[in-house]
Amino acid sequence: MSAFWALIIHELRLARRRGGARATALGFYLIVVAALPLGLGPDLNLLSRIAPGVLWVALLLSALLTADRMFQDDYEDGSLEILALGALPLEMIVLAKSIAHWLTVGLPLLLVAPLLALLLNMEARAYGPLMLTLLAGTPAVSFLASIGAALTLGLSKGGVLLPLLILPLYVPVLIFGVSAIDAAVTGPGSFASPFSILCALSLVSAVLAPLAAAAALRLNLQ
């Protein structure tokens, strides 16, 4: 397992030295959420009603913005060949890189979400459910992004194609994330059932996405 941790630490170190990815995602998140009230006008009731959905959708878009680099640099500089011949199977490499992506992009986005919620006048009792659903759902965002990143590897305009491939896969995460918050804030229905499905989506994608992404990487190595 030491190679697995070494890879995660390596990715975090690279992300810190390169900068870029996290700042881009956070900046994009801030701008999208801040622009929305400007477009909709100062109707505080409307804003607070749509706040959870807006925060979720904008987070998905921001996370996707950085996903195309997940394997691209390794592909271009030859590191992917070394990773493929290393002590870890490619599936574990995808898993490690997805975890690193979540730590560098998903986690910071999740942490600024409550600050951005202030801009949208979100109800006070929605903060807890929002954070819980983001915590449960954002790992799925990183895992699913790895499939798109692996499939679009080597395409010159891969960054444009990737959202088209991956956003449909985010739909269940979005639906159950937002409906769990709605259930907790306005009812009826329980918070637990959509939230459990959201957790299940993250767990399933943690298992299946590395298999799919590793298969795509093998094709790209040929």
Next chain:
Amino acid sequence: MIAHLPLKLVVQELMVMRGMRRIITGITMSADAGEAIVLTGPNGVGKTTLLRALAGFLPLADGKIRLEGKPEDSTIGEACHYVGHLNGVKPHLTVMETLRFFSALLGGGTGRAALAAGRLGLDTLADIPAGYLSAGQKRRLGLARLLCAERPLWLLDEPAVSLDAHSQALLAGVVGEHLASGGIVIAATHTDLGWANMKTLDLTAAALAARADAI
């Protein structure tokens, strides 16, 4: 140094295709422990294709590759080092960080990174980010991963590119030690590498045969 059984690489009637095109066909060769095979032939003849097929990146259209003496449950990919045209070096990491990562990833022990740096003359550059290295120094850093983990089969694609005479001698010394300890080296090259104990395999005939079959 290598604690496996006597090693032997056997390649039988190998055919490799890329897309719908046959690149090489009818490759038969074998290398015993301590032997080096140098693949030669003009540009585009299929040297890189053959090396990538040996490493397991490309599917085989026909034929067999066998590495006798490697651990039972491992693939050839896990028993080989492949150094291609690209060095796999990150500009933001220092030389030592890069080597430590290589040895952790490839399953070498601790301390091998320092050993690799010393053998390829990188120890004075240990704290320099790889982005500041010259092309030849980057190549040496890429080659240093050969020593970051012990693997019996080395697949080298143009290993001496951008190396000066001194670095080429360092490489020849490292390769010589690997062969002396019972390893196998397959290298593709245009230049005379000046290694001892090597066989040459010209791929021109295999490439011509592939083209003739296709017609």
